Amino acid sequence: MSIRKELTSAALGVLTLMVLCGLLYPLLLTGIGQVAFPDNANGQPLYVHGHLIGSRIIGQSFGGDPRYFQTRPSGTTPADNAAASSFANYGPNSKVTERAIAADIAAYIALNGRYYPGGLSAAKVPVDAVDTSASGIDPAISVANARIQAYRVAAVRHLPLAKVRALIVRYTAGRGLGFSGEPAVNVLELNLALDRL
Amino acid sequence: MTVAGWVTIFAFVTVLTALALPLSRHLAAVYGNGTTFLDPVMRHPERLIYRLMRVDPASGQSWRAYARSLIAFSLAGWLLLYLILRTQGLWDFTGLNPMHFASAPWNVTFNTVSSFVTNTNWQYYGGETTMSYLSQMAGLTVQNFASAAVGIAVAVALIRGIAKHVSDAHATDAASIGNFYQDLVRTILYVLLPIAFVVAVALIWQGSIQNFSHYLSFSGLAHVAQRIAMGPVASQESIKLLGTNGGGFFNANSAHPFENPTALTNFIEMLTVLLIPAALVIAYGRMVGNRRQGYALYGAMMVMFLGAVAVCYIAEAHGSPAQHAAGLHTAAVNGSAGGNMQGKEQRFGIAGSALFDVVTTVTSCGAVNSALESFTGIGGAVPFANLSASEVIFGGVGTGLYSILLYVLLAVFIGGLMVGRTPEYIGKKIEAREIKLVALGILVTPLAALFSTALATASSAGRASINTAIASGPQAFSETLYAYLSQANNNGSAFAGYTGYSGLVGNAAGSHGFTFTDLLGGFTMLIARFVPILFALAVAGALVSKRVSPAGLGTMRTDNGTFVVLLIAIIVLVGALTFFPALLLGPIVQGLTGHLY
Numbered sequence: 001m002s003i004r005k006e007l008t009s010a011a012l013g014v015l016t017l018m019v020l021c022g023l024l025y026p027l028l029l030t031g032i033g034q035v036a037f038p039d040n041a042n043g044q045p046l047y048v049h050g051h052l053i054g055s056r057i058i059g060q061s062f063g064g065d066p067r068y069f070q071t072r073p074s075g076t077t078p079a080d081n082a083a084a085s086s087f088a089n090y091g092p093n094s095k096v097t098e099r100a101i102a103a104d105i106a107a108y109i110a111l112n113g114r115y116y117p118g119g120l121s122a123a124k125v126p127v128d129a130v131d132t133s134a135s136g137i138d139p140a141i142s143v144a145n146a147r148i149q150a151y152r153v154a155a156v157r158h159l160p161l162a163k164v165r166a167l168i169v170r171y172t173a174g175r176g177l178g179f180s181g182e183p184a185v186n187v188l189e190l191n192l193a194l195d196r197l
Numbered sequence: 198m199t200v201a202g203w204v205t206i207f208a209f210v211t212v213l214t215a216l217a218l219p220l221s222r223h224l225a226a227v228y229g230n231g232t233t234f235l236d237p238v239m240r241h242p243e244r245l246i247y248r249l250m251r252v253d254p255a256s257g258q259s260w261r262a263y264a265r266s267l268i269a270f271s272l273a274g275w276l277l278l279y280l281i282l283r284t285q286g287l288w289d290f291t292g293l294n295p296m297h298f299a300s301a302p303w304n305v306t307f308n309t310v311s312s313f314v315t316n317t318n319w320q321y322y323g324g325e326t327t328m329s330y331l332s333q334m335a336g337l338t339v340q341n342f343a344s345a346a347v348g349i350a351v352a353v354a355l356i357r358g359i360a361k362h363v364s365d366a367h368a369t370d371a372a373s374i375g376n377f378y379q380d381l382v383r384t385i386l387y388v389l390l391p392i393a394f395v396v397a398v399a400l401i402w403q404g405s406i407q408n409f410s411h412y413l414s415f416s417g418l419a420h421v422a423q424r425i426a427m428g429p430v431a432s433q434e435s436i437k438l439l440g441t442n443g444g445g446f447f448n449a450n451s452a453h454p455f456e457n458p459t460a461l462t463n464f465i466e467m468l469t470v471l472l473i474p475a476a477l478v479i480a481y482g483r484m485v486g487n488r489r490q491g492y493a494l495y496g497a498m499m500v501m502f503l504g505a506v507a508v509c510y511i512a513e514a515h516g517s518p519a520q521h522a523a524g525l526h527t528a529a530v531n532g533s534a535g536g537n538m539q540g541k542e543q544r545f546g547i548a549g550s551a552l553f554d555v556v557t558t559v560t561s562c563g564a565v566n567s568a569l570e571s572f573t574g575i576g577g578a579v580p581f582a583n584l585s586a587s588e589v590i591f592g593g594v595g596t597g598l599y600s601i602l603l604y605v606l607l608a609v610f611i612g613g614l615m616v617g618r619t620p621e622y623i624g625k626k627i628e629a630r631e632i633k634l635v636a637l638g639i640l641v642t643p644l645a646a647l648f649s650t651a652l653a654t655a656s657s658a659g660r661a662s663i664n665t666a667i668a669s670g671p672q673a674f675s676e677t678l679y680a681y682l683s684q685a686n687n688n689g690s691a692f693a694g695y696t697g698y699s700g701l702v703g704n705a706a707g708s709h710g711f712t713f714t715d716l717l718g719g720f721t722m723l724i725a726r727f728v729p730i731l732f733a734l735a736v737a738g739a740l741v742s743k744r745v746s747p748a749g750l751g752t753m754r755t756d757n758g759t760f761v762v763l764l765i766a767i768i769v770l771v772g773a774l775t776f777f778p779a780l781l782l783g784p785i786v787q788g789l790t791g792h793l794y
Contacts, residue, residue, distance in 0.1 A: 008251060009266070009378065010266070012250045012251060013250045014273045014277050016246055016249045017385070018277065018335050018339050020246075020385075020390075021341075021390070022336070022339040023334065025338070025390065025393075026334045026338060029394070029398070029432040030409065032398060032401075033401040033406075033407035033408070033431065034407070034408065040402065040404050040406070041401055041406055042408050043413070043427060051416075052413060053416070053418050054415070054417050054418060054425075057454040057458050058455070060418070060421065060423050061417065062417075062418070063421045068418070082424060082425040083326070083426045084325065084426075085323075085448050085452075085453050086323070086448050087449060087568035088539075088540060088571070089540070089664065089692070089693050090519070090539055091519070091571065091667065091668055092518060092519055092537065092539070092574055092577070093518050093519060093574065093670075093671070093790065093792065094519055094669070096666070097519035097539065098522045098523050098793055101519060101523035101525065101539075105525070122525060123525070125525065127516070127520065127527055127537075127538040128543050131537070131538040132539060133452075133541070133543070134452030134540050134541050134542045134550075134565075134566065135447075135453045135454060135542060136449060138542050138543055138544075139454055140543040140544050143532035144531065145532075145533065146532075173544065175460055176459055176460030176461035176462075176464055177208075177461060177464065179201045179208060180205050180461060180463060181205075181544050181545050181546050181549045182534050182544065182545070182547075182549070184460075184543045191418055195418070
């Protein structure tokens with residue numbers, strides 16, 4: 001092919017693909033998503049009295065409010081910013097990392113220690129409670145983390161511990177296919193259920 | 198470590214192989230002009246597209262003509278994407294820029310465009326803070342398809358060079374290694390679009406979003422102000438993985454719950470990444486008429502892959518020095534699997550994160566569901582090692598196969614020297630010209646990586662990209678080395694503290710790029726992508742018209758265990774000799790010491 005013909009085909013080629021893969025393909029999927037799974041396709045919004053209060057699968061900040069289960073530490077600015085997700089990028093051998101973890105341990109113990117039978121020490125704090133999540137908006141915490149926070153939430157809300165624990169079980173997603181991933185307690189759904197008791 | 202973690206790894210390998218076998222049959226039919234089950238649907242659009250592109254798919258191309266078409270197509274793709282990204286603000290009227298994002302500066306855009314056209318998908322920009330929906334769809338998604346198809350086309354052309362018997366063809370067509378546009382279009386219509394479509398629907402079913410809404414703004418349950426980014430995510434997510442691209446719709450990539458909502462999608466996404474690279478290797482055996490050749494390569498790749506996964510999982514489950522220094526216990530307890538959860542998501546856990554990141558760094562995918570920079574020294578050394586092996590452990594779609602075939606030819610040559618015979622591969626003699634091309638093809642990527650790293654480490658302009666707030670000592674070097682290793686291998690994953698763009702959260706006004714870092718990275722990607730492609734096509738051209746001699750008693754077998762061991766040894770040796778000194782300064786120091794910097 002001559003150079004001119006070559007360049008014409010190349011230009012027509014990328015334009016054709018732009019229409020096919022860049023417009024038709026995503027538009028078709030948007031149509032299918034909006035018709036077949038409208039709740040998922042729009043981010044699983046949750047409402048209280050008609051007001052949007054969050055997405056079921058996006059972690060949000062509970063600002064240290066002792067009545068609520070708290071999400072994991074976040075590397076976004078501000079914390080749990082779902083419009084600018086980000087890793088914290090703390091290195092494994094870094095003093096900055098150690099200080100950040102130590103500060104989060106202190107905060108976790110300050111919030112939960114006096115409600116936990118026998119008191120909390122660093123060695124008893126679950127790793128997910130003080131390690132930053134990847135997305136910065138992890139919607140979930142570990143079961144161990146939820147069980148520790150349950151003592152505080154039950155005490156502050158004057159609820160029987162068993163009732164709070166039952167809610168934890170209810171809002172824990174098991175492993176995918178029975179083996180993939182780790183059990184994960186959805187914090188927003190759990191807190192919403194507490195408010196609705 | 199947990200039993201479920203190991204089960205995940207072995208279930209993954211089993212399901213992957215089970216899916217790759219039937220797909221390999223389909224691929225062999227697509228590129229051998231056989232009939233496929235998609236013919237009734239795709240035959241007419243295929244013809245229409247050739248007409249629109251004004252190409253004749255039936256005319257064979259020599260390697261030079263094939264390369265010319267490939268370069269022209271990539272150049273046109275580069276220019277169109279640059280135009281789309283730089284005029285982002287002009288398209289607000291379409292409603293596909295609801296947050297009114299301005300364009301990123303020219304230097305960042307240069308890096309981004311080079312990154313997507315080369316299948317690297319390195320990201321100095323944050324998706325949800327800089328890109329409009331139109332840019333994500335009509336710009337980035339298109340190159341996700343196109344760059345993946347280009348990689349596969351090169352692999353297919355090289356296979357034809359190896360497999361073709363001259364007597365098969367008419368004399369005039371003897372030098373043909375296929376037609377670039379035919380390979381490109383058939384890849385997109387018969388392979389990428391159908392699979393990407395099915396995976397995208399599965400992702401939406403599990404909770405990925407697909408809409409054009411304005412970002413959500415509201416007050417949360419505890420009355421803390423929240424904003425949530427929206428967008429057409431699932432359609433881009435599926436091809437990002439399938440085409441081993443890796444550029445996330447969101448900054449947090451596959452860690453973001455809208456990109457990867459559940460532990461099940463995490464499993465599906467990992468399969469999607471390795472599906473085509475694994476199937477192509479088996480299809481290769483079919484296309485050269487000896488399936489054992491494909492299985493031998495598959496075996497070599499799988500051995501290296503499982504080794505990498507095991508090391509990474511064990512290291513991450515052990516926890517990091519910083520955690521231990523802060524007084525944490527990282528062993529598994531009731532209700533928590535423990536380990537280094539820094540930069541990992543609860544729903545994936547340690548195994549789901551380690552496996553995902555090995556899957557995406559052995560392939561040139563580069564998607565991540567956890568922060569590589571927060572991996573332990575040894576756990577983080579695994580992605581380094583995968584990149585140092587030049588992405589031949591399955592590798593990117595197409596790129597992995599043509600890259601390992603270059604190593605195969607090198608192994609055949611060295612093996613031939615050891616036994617004192619003229620080296621032959623599948624009946625074709627490997628001579629001086631081919632070995633020169635192979636050696637150059639193999640060396641370009643490591644050279645580009647090391648040269649760029651040296652330049653970036655030695656200059657103050659390069660060091661400006663290191664995130665000094667969190668990284669110092671060996672980690673600062675790791676960040677830099679990983680950046681150029683990743684870009685040279687067209688991977689795109691990052692030790693993400695390293696940056697070429699300082700953006701403000703929200704509207705990008707006031708942001709600026711780091712010109713040195715953006716340009717160095719951009720040129721590294723372009724050179725390390727297209728120069729090896731040219732060498733691979735030249736090798737195809739050199740081999741295609743060679744006579745096939747029947748295998749004799751003295752022929753060195755290339756489909757048995759001995760050859761697999763030789764091949765692995767040569768891949769590891771080349772990688773280690775090239776990168777060991779550099780790796781010592783970064784991840785290995787971090788892995789060997791409990792000292793904090």
